[in-house]
Amino acid sequence: MALGPPKQRAVLGLLASRANDVVGVETVVDALWGSAVPQTAANGVHTYVAGLRRALEPGRGRRVAGAVLTSESSGYCLRLDPANVDATVFTQSLGEARRSRGVGTVDSTLRLYEQAISLWRSEAYSGIPGPFAAMERTRLRDLRLTAVEEWAAEMLAVGRHADVIAELTGAVSEEPLREKLRWLLIQALYRSGRQADALRMYEEIRQLLSRELGVEPGTDLRNLYHQILSGHPELRPPGDTSPLPLAGRDTAFHLPLKPAQLPPLARGFLGRDTELTDLETVLTEESTRHGATTPVAVVDGLAGVGKSAFVLELANRLLACFPDGQLYVDLRGTGLQGRPVSSADALGQLLVGLGVDSSQIPPGLAARTTLYRSLLHGQRMLVVLDDVAAADQLRPLIPRGASCVLATSRQRFSGLAARDGAHLVTIGPLADEESAQLLTGLSEGRLEGEDEVGARLVAVCGGLPLALRIVADGLAANPDVPLTTLVEQYEAEHGRLDRLTVKDDAAASMRNVFEASYQALPADAARMFRHLGLHGGPFTVHIAATLTEADHESTESLLALLSAHHLLEEGPDQQYRFNSLIAVYAAECAEREPPARRKEALDRLTQLESGTANARSSAANGAWQDALGHRALSTPTPR
Numbered sequence: 001m002a003l004g005p006p007k008q009r010a011v012l013g014l015l016a017s018r019a020n021d022v023v024g025v026e027t028v029v030d031a032l033w034g035s036a037v038p039q040t041a042a043n044g045v046h047t048y049v050a051g052l053r054r055a056l057e058p059g060r061g062r063r064v065a066g067a068v069l070t071s072e073s074s075g076y077c078l079r080l081d082p083a084n085v086d087a088t089v090f091t092q093s094l095g096e097a098r099r100s101r102g103v104g105t106v107d108s109t110l111r112l113y114e115q116a117i118s119l120w121r122s123e124a125y126s127g128i129p130g131p132f133a134a135m136e137r138t139r140l141r142d143l144r145l146t147a148v149e150e151w152a153a154e155m156l157a158v159g160r161h162a163d164v165i166a167e168l169t170g171a172v173s174e175e176p177l178r179e180k181l182r183w184l185l186i187q188a189l190y191r192s193g194r195q196a197d198a199l200r201m202y203e204e205i206r207q208l209l210s211r212e213l214g215v216e217p218g219t220d221l222r223n224l225y226h227q228i229l230s231g232h233p234e235l236r237p238p239g240d241t242s243p244l245p246l247a248g249r250d251t252a253f254h255l256p257l258k259p260a261q262l263p264p265l266a267r268g269f270l271g272r273d274t275e276l277t278d279l280e281t282v283l284t285e286e287s288t289r290h291g292a293t294t295p296v297a298v299v300d301g302l303a304g305v306g307k308s309a310f311v312l313e314l315a316n317r318l319l320a321c322f323p324d325g326q327l328y329v330d331l332r333g334t335g336l337q338g339r340p341v342s343s344a345d346a347l348g349q350l351l352v353g354l355g356v357d358s359s360q361i362p363p364g365l366a367a368r369t370t371l372y373r374s375l376l377h378g379q380r381m382l383v384v385l386d387d388v389a390a391a392d393q394l395r396p397l398i399p400r401g402a403s404c405v406l407a408t409s410r411q412r413f414s415g416l417a418a419r420d421g422a423h424l425v426t427i428g429p430l431a432d433e434e435s436a437q438l439l440t441g442l443s444e445g446r447l448e449g450e451d452e453v454g455a456r457l458v459a460v461c462g463g464l465p466l467a468l469r470i471v472a473d474g475l476a477a478n479p480d481v482p483l484t485t486l487v488e489q490y491e492a493e494h495g496r497l498d499r500l501t502v503k504d505d506a507a508a509s510m511r512n513v514f515e516a517s518y519q520a521l522p523a524d525a526a527r528m529f530r531h532l533g534l535h536g537g538p539f540t541v542h543i544a545a546t547l548t549e550a551d552h553e554s555t556e557s558l559l560a561l562l563s564a565h566h567l568l569e570e571g572p573d574q575q576y577r578f579n580s581l582i583a584v585y586a587a588e589c590a591e592r593e594p595p596a597r598r599k600e601a602l603d604r605l606t607q608l609e610s611g612t613a614n615a616r617s618s619a620a621n622g623a624w625q626d627a628l629g630h631r632a633l634s635t636p637t638p639r
Contacts, residue, residue: 002055003052003055004048004051004052004055006127006128006129007032007044007048007129007130008048008051008052009127009128010031010032010128010129010130010132010133011028011031011032011045011048011049011052012052012078013125013128013132013133013136014027014028014031014132015069015076015077015078016078016080016085016087017085017087017088017136018078019078019079019080019081019082019085019088020077020078020079020080020082021077022072022074022075022076022077023075023076023077024074024075025042025045025075025076027075028045028075028076029041029042029045030131030132031130031131031132031133032044032045032129032130032132033130033131034130034131049069049071049076052069053068053069056068056069057069067079068080086119087124087136087140089119090116090119090120090140090143090144090147091143093112093115093116093119094113094116094143094147096112097109097112097113097115097116097147097150097151098150100112101154106154106157106158109154110151110154110155113147113150113151113154114151116147117144117147117148117151117167120144123137123141124136124137124140124141125137125140145171145174145175145178145181148167148168148171148181149180149181149184151164151167152164152167152168152184152185152188153184156184156187156188156191161187161188161191161192162188162192162357162359162360164184164185164188165185165188165189165192165360166360166361166362166367166371168181168184168185168188169185169370169371169374169375170367170370170371170374172185172201172374173370173373173374173377176205176208176377177205177208177209177212177213179205179217179218179220179221180220182201182202182205182221183220183221183224185201186198186201186202186221186224186225186228187224187235189201190228190235191235192360194355195228197355197375198228199225199228200378202217202221202224202225202228203378204377204378205217205221207378258324258325259325259326259327259353259354260325260326261326261327261328261353261384262312262315262316262326262328262382262384263312263328265309265312265313265316266306266308266309266312267442268438268441268442268469269306269309269313270434270437270438270441271430271431271434271438272306272310272313272427275310275425275427276310276313276314276317279297279314279423279425280314280317280318282295282297282423283295283297283318283321283404283423284318284321287321287322287380287402287404293421294398294399294400294401294402294403294404294405295404295405295423296398296404296405296407296416296420296421296422296423297314297404297405297406297407297422297423297424297425298388298394298407298408298409298413298416298422298423298424298425299311299314299406299407299408299409299425299426299427300408300409300410300411300412300413300424300425300426300427300566301410301426301427301428301566302410302429302464302517302566302567302579302582303334303410303464303466303510303513303514303516303517303566304464304465304466304467304510304513304581305427305428305429305463305464305465305466305566306427306430306464306465306466307408307409307410307427308386308387308408309465310408310427311384311386311406311407311408312384314406315382315384315406318382318404319382321380321404322380322381322382322403322404323380324379324380324381324403325379325381325382326381326382326383326384327350327353327354327381327382327383327384328383328384328385328386329341329346329349329350329384329385329386329397330386330387331346331385331386331387331388331389331393331394332387332389333387333388333389333390333393333409333410334387334389334410334513334516334517334520335516335519335520336506336507336512336513336516337506337507340389340393342393343365343369343392343393343394343395343396343397344364344365344368344396346385346393346397347365347368347369347372347396347397348361348368350372350383350397351368351371351372351375354372354375354376356371356375365396368396369396372397372399373399373400376399376400376401376403377399377400377401378401378402379401379402379403380402380403380404381399381403381404382403382404382406383397383399383403383404383405383406384405384406384407385397385405385406385407385408386407386408387408387409387410388407388408388409388413389409389520390413391413391415391416394407394413394416395416395420398420410516410517410520410565410566411520411564411565411566412424412426412564412566414564426566428463429462429463429464429579430463430464430465430468431463432455432458432463435458435461435463435468436451436454436455436458438465438468438469438472439454439457439458439461439468439471439472440454441472442468442469442472442473442476443471443472443475443476444475444476444479446475446476446479446483447475447483450483453483453484453487456487456491457471457487457490459580460490460491460496460580461500461581462579462580462581462582463579464510464579464581466508466510466513467500467510467581470500470501470502470508470509470510471490471500473502474486474490474499493584496581496584497510497511497514497581497584497585497588498511500581510581510585511585511588514581514582514585515585517565517566517567518567518585518589520565521561521562521565521567522561524554524558525558525561525562525565527548528544528548528550528555528558528559528562529562529567529568529586529589530586530589530590530592530593531544531547531548531590531593531601532544532547532562532568532576532578532586533583533585533586533587533588533589533590534547534587534590534593534598534601534602534605535547535605536578536583536586536587537576537577537578537583538571538575538576538577539575539576539577540574540575540576541555541556541559541574541576542608543605543608544558544559544576546604546605546608547601547604547605548601549604559576563576567582567586568582
């Protein structure tokens, strides 16, 4: 139901909070504008009420009195069953839960609390302006957090400490300075056997209170901390007679579970020194300068260019700067290893890496994000996310604070830079000299002193480290085959991608990695790519438009999209070209077009080139005739 502009919704919120009571116009004005009342306030109220009537009773005639929102002599009344107002039901359920304590059964009390808390889906009066909405937002938020505290205390009293951790973690993230929430969460963590996490939570609130308010934790929190250190029997869960673990002075909260999940570095990595140094400097400075801003770097580039190896090299340079551990998730965005990992599933992996038992991981993306960010709050952790499919897949995985996120993708996420301040770094193919070094270093000595052969193989690989590694392995695996024979096989354009293949490893075969990028394209961009494969490049927007019979504007847009996916390179003067291996793959894709369409596209291209040639010829002839005429005029007449 469309309820109109924010102030109109504010009127509805006020009337709903006082359902079946008459609310005066002056009260509505005060609720909307407070002391800053405009001269048109009363008229504005009438307009908003009229709009609400249209929304609430769309079938009502213009001159028919409203049955839901009625006009009274002194104001307006919303005729509504209070059971349809969540805030009212929440308050009533909370009251019933409180009355049940000590009278009803524990299960019935907990059920009433959970019924009240479950009514909350988001912040009350979110996006609603005015003093009344602001006051209600604060009141209801505090009441909800109080309900969570009371519910958690009841749960702890019956030994269900593990079941409250997720809810309390979310509440602490929302209100980090609320000591009662921390007190309950620290108890729950400790009773669940997570002593280090409990002590870390205490240290976090101690530092936060000192930094934000200049005070130390209250008496209850300090006492709880000392009880944990001494293994005080009061912390034993109800009915548990086993000895509690001693946290001890050397069980320091500054030594939490330290994950070390980074894959090993690729052998033979070289080059990219400038990009690595620049990015290392930026991320290090940003992590120490902005306490609440998490540095994020996304490295993009075409398939096989070495993005993952680059990020792992960078991560190893940053280890000392982020000493609390490293988390790693392969998000499988290209689909080479199965379906892409959802954000929720990725968070599940990250939470397990942080020591959360799988049985304690909450369902749903929002709850997992909250828990993940709460656990990383105050930590200097390095999070590496490989093969991201989309910015929206990445955003929930970015923690808040002093950690750092490194990610890779085959496409450029300009929106992530604009909205989230991420650093975007595009890495291109290796230079010929670096390609030759990598090829020589990995080919088990077969290219020592064979500079000419090496140069020919470098040209085949287009500067892509994956292709270079495949060729190097082929040379090393076939020591008895003459180099000239192997080079000629790799140089043959027909079937080249068949030879740049590793059996039983889809992610290490050039055609497969290119195909994954192609399959991620929208249909119109894929069609453009196939038609461009007929030409091979370099080409202009005009040539691309001619091949596909598209207008100039849509052609530019599709070429930009292909460039963002790194299937195309944009050069100077709006000249586009393929990487040499992408060109081979594009020519293969062109064969997927029906023969008649291929012929039509090539005929259009021939006509374009013929017209261009004729135009050049005419221009040249005109210039020649002009030159002859000028010469005739300037030649003296013989006498």
